[in-house]
Each structure stands twice: as C-alpha cells, then as structure tokens.
Amino acid sequence: MDIDSCPVTILGVHTTDAFRKQVESLSGEKVMQCYQCGECTAGCPMAFAMDIMPNRVMRMVQLGLAKPILESSSIWLCAGCETCATRCPRLVALSKVMDTLRQIAISEGKPSEKNIAAFHEIFIGAIAQHGRVHEVGMLGRYKMVTRDIFSDMGLGLKMFLKGKLKLMPDKIKGAQEVREIIRKSREEAK
Ligand code: SF4
Numbered sequence: 001m002d003i004d005s006c007p008v009t010i011l012g013v014h015t016t017d018a019f020r021k022q023v024e025s026l027s028g029e030k031v032m033q034c035y036q037c038g039e040c041t042a043g044c045p046m047a048f049a050m051d052i053m054p055n056r057v058m059r060m061v062q063l064g065l066a067k068p069i070l071e072s073s074s075i076w077l078c079a080g081c082e083t084c085a086t087r088c089p090r091l092v093a094l095s096k097v098m099d100t101l102r103q104i105a106i107s108e109g110k111p112s113e114k115n116i117a118a119f120h121e122i123f124i125g126a127i128a129q130h131g132r133v134h135e136v137g138m139l140g141r142y143k144m145v146t147r148d149i150f151s152d153m154g155l156g157l158k159m160f161l162k163g164k165l166k167l168m169p170d171k172i173k174g175a176q177e178v179r180e181i182i183r184k185s186r187e188e189a190k
Pocket residue numbers: 033034035036037038039040041054055058084087088089090091092094
C-alpha cells in the first residue's frame with residue numbers, strides 16, 4: 001500500500017479506504033460499527049500515556065488515516081488487556097485492531113518507538129522458548145541487542161531484591177503447544 005500516493009486528504013493527512021479494509025480483513029473486526037461512544041477510552045488502563053486515545057484510533061482507521069496511526073505511540077502502549085473489547089456496546093474488539101496496527105506498522109517498517117521492533121521480536125521469542133515470558137532472560141537479550149546495558153539497572157536490582165525476577169525460567173505445561181501456535185502464526189504472516 002502506498003499511503004502517500006492517495007489523493008484524498010483530511011487536515012492535510014493522506015487517507016486511504018484500502019487501509020480500513022486491510023485492518024478489517026486482518027483483525028476480523030468491523031470498524032465501521034464503532035459510533036465513538038468513548039467507552040473503550042474510559043476503561044483503558046494505558047490511555048493516560050497514549051498520544052492518540054483508543055476511540056480516536058478507531059475513528060482514524062474508519063477515515064483511513066494510516067500514517068499518523070502507524071507512527072503513533074498508542075499502538076505500542078496498548079497492553080492487549082481487552083478491557084476495551086469487553087466494554088464496547090458495538091461488540092468491536094479494539095484490542096484486535098491494535099494488534100493488527102502493530103502488525104502493519106512492523107511490516108511497513110514504521111514503528112515510531114525506539115527499539116520497539118527488537119523488543120517485540122525478543123518478547124515473542126521468549127514465549128516461544130519457554131511457553132511464557134522469562135523476564136530476566138528476555139531483558140538480558142534485549143539489552144544485548146540494543147546495546148543499552150545500564151539504563152533501568154537500579155529498577156531491575158530493586159525488583160530482583162524484592163523477589164519479582166527469577167533467574168531461571170519456570171517450566172509450564174503446554175510450552176510445546178505455545179511454540180507451535182507461534183510457529184504457525186509466523187508462517188501465516190509471511
Ligand atoms: S467502545 Fe466501541 S463503539 Fe465505543 S468508541 Fe470504543 S470502539 Fe467505538
């Protein structure tokens with residue numbers, strides 16, 4: 001999709017109906033059902049830190065305003081908690097739309113947050129390896145890849161001393177099944 005080739009603009013931003021269709025097709029959600037009640041934003045635990053509120057993300061998808069959404073921090077700050085999906089009176093799962101927007105941003109090389117693509121890959125890789133996140137292993141790998149060794153060191157030490165971080169990963173049932181799910185999703189995304 002070539003966003004900048006679209007002739008229609010809203011407030012100077014290129015729009016494309018193909019973008020809305022792409023989001024609907026990948027997420028399986030009917031974004032035009034959203035009537036902007038704001039219930040998703042009211043319940044979102046991450047809205048305070050987002051640059052575009054969740055209901056506005058939905059409105060911008062409806063309008064095909066791809067560029068500002070794909071470059072926003074909101075899609076990366078979404079925690080995937082699904083509160084928005086459970087509150088939506090129109091039964092639209094904004095959480096799935098957020099997932100899709102991250103997927104498109106990565107495939108178009110647009111992540112705005114520094115090192116977010118590396119974090120995303122390492123996070124999924126950690127789950128594929130252990131069946132769940134092992135924080136110490138994941139953060140160690142992230143620090144090596146980004147060569148950002150010393151930031152957050154104090155916070156990490158505090159968490160370790162409080163017993164919040166385990167040196168060795170927990171063994172969980174179903175790790176092989178989780179690995180298989182991730183393998184199949186990666187294959188489908190190709
Ligand atoms: S709760 Fe649903 S209908 Fe309301 S703004 Fe959010 S997505 Fe739209």
